[in-house]
Amino acid sequence: MxxxxxxxxxxxxxxxxxxxxxxxxxxxxxxxxxxxxxxxxxxxxxxxxxxxxxxxKIRKLDFLLGDAQRDGCRSVLAFGYAGSNFVAATAWHARKLGLATLAGLLPQCPAAYVVGNLSVSLHCGAELFVRGGTATLAATAAARSLRRLLREGQAPRWIPPGGxxxxxxxxxxxxxxxxxxxxxxxxxxxxxxxxxxxxxxxxxxxxxxxxxxxxxxxxxxxxxxxxxxxxxxxxxxxxxxxxxxxxxxxxxxxxxxxxxxxxxxxxxxxxxxxxxxxxxxxxxxxxxxxxxxxxxxxxxxxxxxxxxxxxxxxxxxxxxxxxxxxTFSATALPPGVPLARASAAPAALRHHWTLERAGLHGLPLLCPH
Ligand SMILES: Cc1ncc(COP(=O)(O)O)c(C=O)c1O
Missing domain, CATH: 3.40.50.1100 (Rossmann fold)
Incomplete structure (x- = not known):
């Protein structure tokens, strides 16, 4: 080996x-x-x-977060679908490095991993926002970045979708x-x-x-x-x-x-x-x-x-x-991360918990598009 x-x-x-x-x-x-x-x-x-x-995603994040650290960033902004592996991985690994995560999410089909990944991001204190399309998502991301800039003197480092x-x-x-x-x-x-x-x-x-x-x-x-x-x-x-x-x-x-x-x-x-x-x-x-x-x-x-x-x-x-x-993480939840309650998630994502409980994720009819 x-x-x-x-x-x-x-x-x-x-x-x-x-x-x-x-x-x-x-x-x-x-x-x-x-x-x-x-x-x-x-x-x-x-x-x-x-x-x-x-x-x-960890291979990409090793460079992207290393770069953000070198530049003295205090937060990063990631994008993905609701249950994004990339957003969860970013939130988890960025937090270990002392960086906060903001994440813009798009709706997606119900799937077995969505609640777990959202739980990781929520546990890490990620600031999540959901919009129905990429234009409104980008506009909200810009507004949130400006807010951070005014509040903390520094905007988050934008990371492209999927790193x-x-x-x-x-x-x-x-x-x-x-x-x-x-x-x-x-x-x-x-x-x-x-x-x-x-x-x-x-x-x-x-x-x-x-x-x-x-x-x-x-x-x-x-x-x-x-x-x-x-x-x-x-x-x-x-x-x-x-x-x-x-x-x-x-x-x-x-x-x-x-x-x-x-x-x-x-x-x-x-x-x-x-x-x-x-x-x-x-x-x-x-x-x-x-x-x-x-x-x-x-x-x-x-x-x-x-x-x-x-x-x-x-x-x-x-x-x-x-x-x-x-390419899929062997671990569903990193050590010490519990499944989050639906109430901790943005309202637009809470139906994933309902479907998860009912075992209904993965049904094509439930896709939002
Ligand atoms: C588990 C998993 N496999 C594969 C991919 C695809 O990799 P890429 O986005 O670099 O095409 C992703 C991310 O989008 C992923 O989360």
Whole structure:
């Protein structure tokens, strides 16, 4: 097993990036294991990026919160859907660093993890506000920022949705180098394909760039889990270009976005038409994965990526050896965090508690759109 702390790997591979501040959230390299039940498939356990509350977001937050700390920020402002993993992860890890969190949330389909994630954010004292669309959300975020500025002399640091700007995506450039070490150490063969959910795109952008820089010719299968206006080839190209600018500023030669895009296959057929909506294939994949590996999976992201992986394995279209990158936190609630009461949540979100109690989350008819 590779035991170097993840946060030293990027600086060792690309020394000029060692100057970038880090928040110190990451533990050792996340384990790779055989994917029980699927021959020649492996799992990268990014559910274990941090012992208290992991998942893919921690790699991005290590850079984003490190940057905010360096700049003397006292608060950060994050965005997401109601039960956002990213908002919960931000609130939890920012609080450990002494930073307050504000978060602008959009409505979403009921899902099993929503109440838990909101409980994390509420426990951390996050200031949550909910609006029905992105324009009103941004306007409210601006107003709340101004209020903080007037009250405390400093506005919060805005973090893009999902932590997916160039700086956040660097976390997954590093992840690719971490993977290379594990391949070199014989923990897995060089994967021909890598399956991962595709939402705010920072994970895919960082991985595809990092794989190229690390000399790994692996194809990335990006499984769409949000609408095409939020994630798609053109937007991914822009994020890749931003990331290339950041890397080149630090003396790293990066292939053009078009070259990197050629390594990505976007798969839309497992999306189901609505963010976080339940799909039969997703539900079956979660049940199968959980039984086989004993790890948690969710209906919004990992269930759909797993559905794609299982479908390709069944139709013998999977390019093996394959790697499934598991992105959902292994821990539902960090240590000491209780489930919150509905009354602690903004009124627009309290129905999630009612549905949770009735076991009705995951019904497509209950989606707000
Ligand atoms: C569990 C989980 N998996 C995958 C993703 C997708 O990553 P990205 O937003 O970088 O595309 C997210 C976040 O959106 C997530 O919370």
């Amino acid at each position: 590779t035991s170097a702390p993840t946060s030293t790997i990027l600086g060792e591979a690309l020394p000029r990036l060692a100057v970038l501040p880090r928040a110190g959230l990451l533990g050792a390299a996340t384990p790779v294991q055989a994917f029980a039940g699927l021959a020649q498939v492996y799992v990268k356990r990014d559910d274990l990026t941090a012992a208290d509350y992991g998942g893919n 997916s700007n160039a700086l956040g995506a660097l976390g997954f450039v590093e992840a690719a180098f971490e993977l290379r070490r594990q391949i070199e150490a014989g923990e897995l063969p060089l994967p021909r394909s890598l399956y991962v959910p595709f939402s705010s795109m920072g994970t895919v952008a960082g991985l595809v760039t990092g794989l190229a820089l690390a000399g790994l010719p692996t194809q990335v299968i990006a499984v769409q889990v949000v609408g095409a206006t939020l994630a798609g080839r053109a937007r991914l190209g822009r994020l890749l270009a931003d990331l290339a600018v950041l890397l080149r500023r630090h003396g790293v030669a990066v292939p053009e976005a078009e070259t990197l895009l050629a390594r990505v296959v976007i798969r839309t057929e497992f999306y189901g038409g609505e963010y976080a909506c339940r799909t039969d294939a997703g539900a079956a994949a979660i049940a199968r994965f959980t039984a086989a590996l004993g790890a948690r999976a969710d209906s919004a992201y990992t269930g759909k990526a797993l559905a794609c992986l299982y479908a390709d394995a069944a139709t013998r279209t999977l390019a093996a050896p394959a790697l499934y990158w598991h």
